[in-house]
Amino acid sequence: MQKWIFFVLFILAGVLGLGVLFQDISERQEAQEAEAAASKLPQLKIVASNWQFDNANYTVKSGETTKVSLSxxxxxxxxxxxxxxxxxxxxxxxxxxxxxxxGTYEIECVLPCGEGHATMKTKLVVQ
Structure with a gap:
């Protein structure tokens, strides 16, 4: 009798484990699809290092939805x-x-980051 109980519990645990596994896979697929849709947007990547940005000016097109990111x-x-x-x-x-x-907009570091913080500015041009 105990063997049957353990067998049934083992089967239930396996089914539960497979359910969790497939749920996690479908969630990852949904996240990948959302990321793929977001990656189709134009990107504006602002790279900040000690007291400077990677570009003196950034440019984007007016009327477009753009993913702006800080690195x-x-x-x-x-x-x-x-x-x-x-x-x-x-x-x-x-x-x-x-x-x-x-128009032209000012981008600046708003977190005090050291002695060059006051001059850490650049421009964004929306055409």
Whole structure:
């Protein structure tokens, strides 16, 4: 009798394990599909290192939804794009933004990062 109980418990545990496995696989597939859809968006990657950005000016097209992301090469930084309500930091490194208003906007580091912090600025041109 005990053998049958253990056999049934073993089968139930196996079925439960397979259910969890397939659920995890489907969740990963959904995440990959969402990532693939997001990767079709134009990208604006801002790379910050100690007291400078990788470009003097960044350019995006007006009217397009763009994925804006912050990459930290050296140090800890947080950036704000003045006039567009965009704030990126270590916890929130990317954001999808529709740039509706053409113009030139200032990007600056808003997290005190050392002696060169005051000059850590660049421009974003929305054409």
């Amino acid at each position: 930290l090469k050296e140090g800890v930084h947080a950036v704000e794009i003045k006039g567009l309500d965009i704030h990126l930091d270590k916890e929130n490194p990317s954001k999808e933004v529709k740039f509706d208003k053409p």
